[in-house]
Amino acid sequence: MREISYMEALREALQQAMEKDERVFLIGEDIGVYGGAFGVSAGLLEEFGPNRIIDTPISEAGIAGACVGAAVTGMRPVGEIMFSDFVVLAMSQIVMQGAKMRFMFGGKAQLPFVIRLPGGSGTGAAAQHSESLENWFVHVPGLKVVMPSSPYDAKGLLLAAIEENNPVMFFEHKLLYKTKGYVPEEMYTIPIGKSKVVREGKDLSVIATSVMVPRSIEAAKILSEEGIELEIIDPRTLKPLDEEPIIESVIKTGKALVVHEAVKTGGFGGEISAVIMESSAFAYLDAPVRRLAGLDMPIPYNRTLEYHAVPQVENIVEEARKLVKGVY
Amino acid sequence: MPKEIIMPIFGFTQEESEILEWLHAEGDNVEKGDPITVVSTDKISMEVEAPETGILSGIRYQVGDIVPVTKIIAYILQPGEKLPENKRNLKKSKESEKVEEKTRKSATPIAKKLIEEKSLDIDALSGTGENGKITKADVENFLSRKKVLPGKIKATPAARRIGIEENIDLSEINGSGPEGRIQADDLKQKRLSSTRAIPGGDVPVIKTIPLIGMRRTIAQNMQRSMQEAPHMTLQIDIPMDALENMRKEMNVEQERKSEKVSLTAFITKAVALSLKRNLILNSQYSKKEIRILGEIHIGIATAIDDGLIVPVVHDADRKDIRQISREIIDLAERARNAKLKPEDLSNGTFTISNLGMYGIDRFSAIINPPQSAILAVGKMNRYFVPTDNNLPTIQKIITFNLSADHRVMDGTQAAKFLSDLKNIISEPKILLK
Secondary structure, X not given: OXXXXXXXXXXXXXXXXXXXXXXXXXXXXXXXXXXXXXXXXXXXXXXXXXXXXXXXXXXXXXXXXXXXXXXXXXXXXXXXXXXXHHHHHHHHXXXXXXXXXXHHOOOOOXXXXXXXXXXXXXXXXXXXXXXXXXXXXXXXXXXXXXXXXXXXXXXXXXXXXXXXXXXXXXXXXXXHOOOEEEOOOOOOOOOOOOOEEEEOOOOXXXXXXXXXXXXXXXXXXXXHOOOOOEEEEEOOEEEOOOOHHHHHHHHHHOOEEEEEEEEOOOOHHHHHHHHHHHOHHHHHOOOOXXXXXXXXXXXXXXXXXXHHHOOOHHHHHHHHHHHHOOOO | OOEEEEOOOOOOOOOEEEEEEEOOOOOOEEOOOOEEEEEEOOOOEEEEEOOOOEEEEOOOOOOOOEXXXXXXXXXXXXXXXXXXHHHHHHHHHHXXXXXXXXXXXXXXXXXXXXXXXXXXXXXXXOOOOHHHOEOHHHHHHHHHHHOOOOOOOOXXXXXXXXXXXXXXXXXXXXXXXXXXXXXXXXXXXXXXXHHHOOOOOOOOOOOOOOOOHHHHHHHHHHHHHHHHOOEEEEEEEEEOHHHHHHHHHHHHOOOOHHHOOOHHHHHHHHHHHHHHHOHHHOEEEOOOOEEEOOOOOEEEOEEEOOEXXXXXXXXXXXXXXXXXXXXXXXXXXXXXXXXXXXXXHOOOOEEEEEOHHHOOOOOOOOOOOOOOEEEEEOOOEEEEEEOOOOOEEEEEEEEEEEEEEOOOOOHHHHHHHHHHHHHHHHOHHHHHO
């Protein structure tokens, strides 16, 4: 079985999508000659030429606006926001236009565009280059939000996002780019809106996103030696959320921990927590649903502080252990 | 150095002792190991010894005072030494200083501010932070805990669901979760324990029999016997044909039933005669000695409505078989009518228990203290028994089962008794003498 990195998986998805469908093109800052800030689009300019790999000035609003306009006129653009933090500059185009156009035109317009957003901390890039902003878009009707945690999911979900006729916010994690895993060579899609039980266990349901999935798996290995078995669920798509596997898992374990990197207050953990509370899993809860998330602060530049600002493996271990042992 | 005398701990669960007596007065010279005071727990009284040679001083408690264990009750001083009056206080203040220092250290600044604002008692809070440091979360947790309304039950949704499904009253459950919250596991435990309790616990009681009078005496005697006397049991099958033939012949002439000699009478006489040859079975065990008794009084266990009594045939070895038979009939009748006198029940030296009439083939009985042995008599059965020529003959056989106190005798002595009994019953003419 072939193992490639998360970054290579994304590149392969883009390359295969562009090969298959002429309407697909890439647009972003430094994605052509430079190959992308993290190298995702390296080599694609040579293969597809400057008409389909479009380097832009530093103008996120321009990238997003071009995506919306091209999509509504029949193209299938994939825009890249170099650091997801910069998406604030593109909000008007994405939220005001892209997300609402189909609705406002009574379904006559289609908006098949993808915005790729490398996010997350852990690279020492400080407060303006390390945020996790996915939940902003979860809150906007008309957008789909995808957040793959493995190379396999990255390729399958990106291909699905490009085939999708609605805007998709595609959150990648900078720390995941170099992680490797099994990825088939052929084109395949993973349906948007399908979660995945990454690991089965009986003691605690851990619902984790993005880089917190591999961290939770590490934590599960440590806890397994203590006889604590975590069940890990990766929603993969934050919106629309595949609720059923989460509910089923909580009914089984009676306890739930949500782990994400974004700050806790107003974060996606609150949404997951509420979904559990409102569901039939409520009557099976044997402890409060807990959220383990980033501290309510900008990501610090200091590497030690940066490390402690977001959940690490040891934090997941400790929090899960407390939940299972009935400390909460 | 003044030596402290502390209230000792005698048992794991003991928390305090009472001073019963001071064996020395203040100022007495005592030697190491001398008993100084007598103290009592709820069970025993014990002497407290001097831990060192010296002068008994500084007695802190008087007779009748209840003192927690490990407290200092007095001191042993050497000549010229002074009582360490201030030492304790000094130590205490140092300790409390330390505690204060500790608590000051062990709250985060924001937690400390909160504690001050809400004027909470810092000692009532427990910290979950590093090194037990009290965090802001701990204070908030403490405050939320205080808000719990009386009459409300803390339980997880899962526990509440199980409670409803299985009709378990949550107010009867002790929660093992944080702040006593009831969790699903607590109900599972309850379920388990109630399943276990089925024989007795949740089954309705339709009648209670108070443990008084005869029931209590039987319970105490039988328990004592089984706990104290190591029972050995020996069995022997005795052919009864010779005795039964003789008995029938005797009874042919007797028209009135009461004049007919019973099998029990013959067995009683046979036992008495065998006892006479084996007096070790006619004995009492005491802690210091075994008393061989000079008279043979055979008790016969008799069931009555609400229990069991043992009327006694006195001097059974010396009485005529017809007299024994009459006595047994008389005793049995008076037992049924509750007309037995104390002397009818006293001084038994050996007991026979016969369940043959209930169809019991053989059984073992519990020795009736302070006796040393009891003979359990089964039903008379007919068996095919091969002759010397291997031809089948029919024999009437009773199994006799002897329980004997192994503290008093050994197996061979018990065996000899049974073997003599067999010989007597097999050659029953001796019973008519």
